[in-house]
Amino acid sequence: MQIIKNIHSWKEIRESLDKKERIGFVPTMGNLHPGHLSLTRASRNENTQTVVSIFVNPTQFNNPDDFTHYPRTLTNDLDLLRNAKVDYCFIPQAETLYPDNYHYQISENLQSIDLEGAYRPGHFTGVLTIVMKLLQIIRPHTAYFGEKDYQQYALIEGMTKAFFIDTTITVCPTIREDSGLAYSSRNNRLSPELRAQAEQFANIFHQGSTCSQIESNLIQAGIEVEYIREKNNRRFAAVYVGGIRLIDNYSLCAL
């Protein structure tokens, strides 16, 4: 696996790749888990070259504490990517990705202010802006995102259509631990007691027949609910477990 630390080096590689190559791209913020590895697998199955980026994007953290505490585990991440037979890992610096000091932004003004957007002001503008920059730099044929962040995936897909970007956006199923808890970098911050509560969240969220029933079951289990909502035949949840924010969602069509 080749590690690329600056935009110029990647552009040279990109230019040198044969036109027949198909490039799959998995953008990440590192602290990789089986959910990310399912995306690299999908990319390897469908492309001849797979690029993963690792960049903890400061502009998408509405809570500065979350940015500070985001686990940075580069050595382990690189080992996982090598084992996963990823071809290139792009690890840019914030200064090179934001030469404009974030004065230029990509925002969406309808879906991005609902659900996650309502509770995390500015989050999706940060996400869309960094993903737009990464798509412009990497120029992949296909980019892969997890269903766990469904709203993020839908907004990125909408952005690529709105701006005529030549990248197919593919969504891959949420990968869950045996307990049903969706893999997330935030799970690493859970103590054993909080992990038990997080697993309860996953269970209760998948069992209720209505949102209000789920909400009252969660409250009874001592879990702080931010929202349980249905939208476009999908059920979404955000909760706090010991101050750690967890999200989940699933399609109601499959039920």
Ligand code: PAF
């Ligand atoms: O889902 C993530 O890890 C991030 O939001 C992404 C897409 C890598 C943008 O920073």
